[in-house]
Amino acid sequence: MKVFIIGIAGGIGRRVAVQLAEAGDEPIGLVRRPEQAEAIALGGIQTVRGDLVAMSVDELAATMRGCDAIVFSAGAGGKESNEATTLVDGDGPGKLSTAAERAGVRRFVLVSVFPEAWRERRMDESFEHYMVEKKKAETQLVLTDLDWLIVRPSALTNEPGTGRVDLGLAKFHTEIARDDVAATIVELLRTPALNRLILELTSGGTAIGEEVHALAIRLGGDG
Numbered sequence: 176m177k178v179f180i181i182g183i184a185g186g187i188g189r190r191v192a193v194q195l196a197e198a199g200d201e202p203i204g205l206v207r208r209p210e211q212a213e214a215i216a217l218g219g220i221q222t223v224r225g226d227l228v229a230m231s232v233d234e235l236a237a238t239m240r241g242c243d244a245i246v247f248s249a250g251a252g253g254k255e256s257n258e259a260t261t262l263v264d265g266d267g268p269g270k271l272s273t274a275a276e277r278a279g280v281r282r283f284v285l286v287s288v289f290p291e292a293w294r295e296r297r298m299d300e301s302f303e304h305y306m307v308e309k310k311k312a313e314t315q316l317v318l319t320d321l322d323w324l325i326v327r328p329s330a331l332t333n334e335p336g337t338g339r340v341d342l343g344l345a346k347f348h349t350e351i352a353r354d355d356v357a358a359t360i361v362e363l364l365r366t367p368a369l370n371r372l373i374l375e376l377t378s379g380g381t382a383i384g385e386e387v388h389a390l391a392i393r394l395g396g397d398g
């Protein structure tokens with residue numbers, strides 16, 4: 176399976192790429208800086224220099240042509256401006272879905288966020304903007320005819336993965352290791368029956384393969 180990853184140099188994207196490559200699949204992704212390409216190439220993973228915002232839809236389509244699936248795990252990460260959040264987190268998935276339609280890549284996995292994440296806290300204006308943009312992105316993807324799947328992970332940590340999660344339609348927002356999010360995405364890529372669904376993902380007690388398989392039996396049907 177050839178998978179085009181936007182955000183391949185990031186916390187989740189990098190882990191998805193490594194796990195796919197280890198399993199004999201073919202990850203490929205966009206990187207913005209040459210040193211990122213060099214680091215990722217050390218793991219035998221192919222990258223293309225590019226920027227989601229600067230590239231046209233046709234350029235993105237040409238880059239992903241021939242892939243079997245897309246994983247969108249990019250984000251401005253609050254490190255840049257509200258405008259960057261709008262362009263990457265908000266408009267990025269919609270733009271990429273148009274490119275996917277042109278390139279004939281139907282499977283599209285979007286990493287989003289729990290809508291009630293940190294609702295119990297008073298967050299700043301940039302966080303509220305981020306939440307609005309994430310919701311906008313989900314809506315744009317849901318309105319396409321693609322075989323989309325939206326995964327909303329809870330707060331991300333860099334703790335080692337446990338290989339166990341809690342995945343389903345509505346979950347409590349807690350925390351989850353990026354390792355476990357990546358492993359779940361890889362499993363979901365191998366499970367086409369889970370299609371056109373919004374799934375929430377947090378740490379839990381069930382082995383990832385088992386959890387995805389059980390969910391496919393309960394909710395699958397399109398694949």
Ligand SMILES: NC(=O)c1ccc[n+]([C@@H]2O[C@H](COP(=O)([O-])OP(=O)(O)OC[C@H]3O[C@@H](n4cnc5c(N)ncnc54)[C@H](OP(=O)(O)O)[C@@H]3O)[C@@H](O)[C@H]2O)c1
Binds near residue numbers: 181208
């Ligand atoms: N942090 C949390 O607790 C949390 C919780 C739920 C969901 N999420 C979401 O999970 C997703 C992945 O998180 P993460 O930890 O993997 O994020 P991350 O480490 O910040 O990675 C994001 C990646 O997106 C890339 N990117 C940003 N703008 C780009 C552009 N214009 N063109 C191409 N690539 C671009 C970045 O590239 P550079 O390396 O060049 O900057 C980076 O590699 C994000 O969408 C985030 O919103 C986060």
